[in-house]
Amino acid sequence: MRLFPPILGLLILCCLARPADAQEQPARATFDSRGPEVFGLILKVAGLKPISTLDHLTKAPGATLFVVLGDLGCLAQVEWGDFLNRGGAMLLAQDGPDESRLKDSLRVHISAIDILQAKPHAYRGEEKCPLIYLESTLGPEHPLMRRITLGKGLATNGPSDIGREERSPLVALASFPKDCWRDQPASKSEPGYFMVGSPVKAAPSGRMLVLAGQGVFFNSMLLPDRNDNVNFQFATNCVNWLKEGPNGPRSRVLFVNNGVVVSSMGLPTSIKAKTPRLPGLPPIPAAILANRLLRHIEEEKLLQEILQENFGLNNILRALLLTASAGLLFYGSWRLARGMLRVDTTVPLLIEPIPPAELAATPLQLRQQALAQLDNYGEPAQALARQWFYQHARVSPIAWDEPGFRLPARNVKGSLWQRWRRNRQIGWLREVAQNGPSMNGRRFRKLNELIRQLDGAELRFR
Numbered sequence: 001m002r003l004f005p006p007i008l009g010l011l012i013l014c015c016l017a018r019p020a021d022a023q024e025q026p027a028r029a030t031f032d033s034r035g036p037e038v039f040g041l042i043l044k045v046a047g048l049k050p051i052s053t054l055d056h057l058t059k060a061p062g063a064t065l066f067v068v069l070g071d072l073g074c075l076a077q078v079e080w081g082d083f084l085n086r087g088g089a090m091l092l093a094q095d096g097p098d099e100s101r102l103k104d105s106l107r108v109h110i111s112a113i114d115i116l117q118a119k120p121h122a123y124r125g126e127e128k129c130p131l132i133y134l135e136s137t138l139g140p141e142h143p144l145m146r147r148i149t150l151g152k153g154l155a156t157n158g159p160s161d162i163g164r165e166e167r168s169p170l171v172a173l174a175s176f177p178k179d180c181w182r183d184q185p186a187s188k189s190e191p192g193y194f195m196v197g198s199p200v201k202a203a204p205s206g207r208m209l210v211l212a213g214q215g216v217f218f219n220s221m222l223l224p225d226r227n228d229n230v231n232f233q234f235a236t237n238c239v240n241w242l243k244e245g246p247n248g249p250r251s252r253v254l255f256v257n258n259g260v261v262v263s264s265m266g267l268p269t270s271i272k273a274k275t276p277r278l279p280g281l282p283p284i285p286a287a288i289l290a291n292r293l294l295r296h297i298e299e300e301k302l303l304q305e306i307l308q309e310n311f312g313l314n315n316i317l318r319a320l321l322l323t324a325s326a327g328l329l330f331y332g333s334w335r336l337a338r339g340m341l342r343v344d345t346t347v348p349l350l351i352e353p354i355p356p357a358e359l360a361a362t363p364l365q366l367r368q369q370a371l372a373q374l375d376n377y378g379e380p381a382q383a384l385a386r387q388w389f390y391q392h393a394r395v396s397p398i399a400w401d402e403p404g405f406r407l408p409a410r411n412v413k414g415s416l417w418q419r420w421r422r423n424r425q426i427g428w429l430r431e432v433a434q435n436g437p438s439m440n441g442r443r444f445r446k447l448n449e450l451i452r453q454l455d456g457a458e459l460r461f462r
Contacts, residue, residue: 157215
């Protein structure tokens with residue numbers, strides 16, 4: 001499934017939140033603004049099951065995605081080069097120094113120097129949060145550009161830049177705008193790249209993305225309080241592209257956040273590890289995070305696209321038509337069975353007159369027993385309704401069967417609620433008097449109670 005259903009994430013978040021009326025009470029669960037919960041949720045509902053230890057990385061590389069956000073120290077503990085050669089895929093994002101872990105094999109390095117942007121063009125006026133426009137580097141057909149709104153930027157949070165040698169197997173995928181610079185005391189030099197990775201036509205085996213900053217995947221950046229960046233869709237595109245495996249979609253993920261293996265996605269609180277270089281933001285209550293996710297689903301029309309992509313518009317319409325046809329067939333068969341005349345085989349065949357004293361019951365009693373057995377009081381209900389209208393509106397019982405019959409106007413007294421309720425009750429009584437619908441014993445008793453109420457009501461027919 002290329003586009004996962006975010007509504008599952010909403011249900012998980014709502015389960016962690018208190019009711020909305022708890023303004024005076026603190027939320028039961030909060031999320032660190034710089035935490036990885038939303039990105040972990042993306043991995044989870046994309047069908048990737050977490051791996052609990054680094055030792056399991058080299059098992060089935062073709063079915064595994066290796067994600068490292070923040071500290072890259074875990075790369076020294078695994079043979080990640082062999083992992084890529086055997087069909088694995090990696091996503092690395094860090095704004096700190098990489099300790100030359102990527103230079104020998106990939107010919108790239110992360111500088112750990114802050115990249116700043118002029119405040120008028122930076123994300124929400126924060127010069128430490130440059131906005132990157134992916135369309136300036138990536139073509140419209142690139143998988144990372146899928147459903148990216150042109151003119152809306154990717155919001156970073158305290159990024160550095162990436163230096164790339166010409167012999168590097170990775171290509172430049174995202175650059176900083178021209179009004180960005182490296183925060184160095186001596187001079188403001190032009191920054192390197194923000195993202196490098198495998199070429200667009202690279203095979204699923206060994207695909208890789210390297211970002212000079214994990215801030216694009218923070219909770220507060222993926223689901224901000226207003227829809228002013230493309231981070232959520234970009235994270236989705238990254239997972240979808242790297243999830244493609246040599247033998248079908250990958251099913252496992254080793255997710256390491258700031259040196260800690262995330263063994264359970266969608267945690268109620270963030271993993272506490274190294275303090276971020278930028279000042280921390282206040283925690284986000286789970287209810288607020290759920291509301292942001294719901295708004296994002298509505299604004300981006302994700303549910304419509306999920307249904308169309310995974311099932312197809314024609315298949316959805318065909319399923320709806322089949323369901324409606326089956327429902328109508330079942331309802332019609334039920335109504336037909338209820339309205340059929342049945343031969344009463346319990347009445348004995350009379351050969352000769354029987355004395356009245358020997359009759360078990362009168363004809364009226366037999367009729368009542370038959371109605372009770374069939375549980376259909378439609379005829380007596382119609383007669384009772386017409387009798388009420390004859391007594392109160394002077395409508396002849398045979399007038400109901402005449403074409404163009406109209407019930408006299410009425411004047412109902414009482415409050416607005418009482419008048420609405422009385423008119424609704426009289427409307428149902430009129431339906432019974434005119435059409436005589438099938439009616440079981442429970443509804444027949446309800447009709448009797450209604451007539452007793454209307455007898456004492458303040459109403460008058462003209």
